[in-house]
Amino acid sequence: MRENWRIKVSVLAGASALAFSALTAVPAVADEAVEDLQEVQMPAGVKIVEGFAPAAGADAPSLEPTADALFSAAAAAKAAPGANTCLGSTAAYGATGCFQHNGDIVWAGDTKKDGMSAAVGVYTDYGRAAEVCINKLGVNTWATCDKDYRETGNVRLRVLRYDGNTGKFYQPESWSGWIPVDGKY
Template sequence: MRANWSVKLSVLAGASALALSVVASAPALAEDSSGGLQEVQMPGDVEIIEGTAPAPGTADPLSGGTFKTAAASGACLGTTSTYGVKGCFQPGGDIVWSRDTEKDGMSAAVGVYTDYGRPAAVCVNKLGADTWATCNKDYREDGNVRLRVMRYNGDNGKFYQPEAWSGWIPVDGQY
């Protein structure tokens, strides 16, 4: 009977330790958190560009199929995605594509960085969930661009993680 008591006490102590570790390791959420997203710091000279809807009947840059109001024709390179956003770069016109994939009140944002010192620009898709937006920029043909996809809150003008980066993409599309 005494051995039984010892086993019960051990089980009780283990369960208590487990419960305490769960409570201690669960992070507390801040009152003003944006759904658990963390703010991303952007360069001070970043240009924010509001994307526009592609012409109806345009080809989806990733699938090649057409859709109601969407994307451009031609190959889209450097496809990068994370929660709520997908982006790519279309050489031959230097078009940045930004797709909002989540209905969460935030916008998709695709940052573009160059390897030749041009200030960063961000293409923001404020058209709503399940839409593509485009931003037409002119980059040096002998340069490379890199995409950074993240979320954007238009109410406070801040960018949020999760974020993802593409590799370097040749502006002329020739690897």
């Protein structure tokens, strides 16, 4: 009898700890409202690049992330990514971003009408200075920044918000994993 009581208490304690950690450790995601944005300090020397509207008829990624789309994109990337596949998709409140390996294009999508811009920072694993692609085109738009990265390298994306009036960046933010520039995982 006493052993059953200990099992029940330990199960209840474990479930409580798990629920508490899920509530306190999960960052805001793209669809959650954020009342107080926190300023983010960018590393010194980060170059800010204003993105351009994609060319007419360009195959732009969706601004609406879905579990099916993310799964199929990940499966496609591991198999053999197509020329216009957007890799490393990641999103945070008001912003989404991805990397198109064909042409080394960084996509920055703005998903919230809040007076701020979507920002996608790009970091390499070979020492190239970090750059941030800013989408100043407004809500529900994509902006692209065309870059030229070393084909044997990897890039990592950092998605957050940018206030053009103050020149400051804000979280919540989200990081992608390392993305091969050549698109071959």
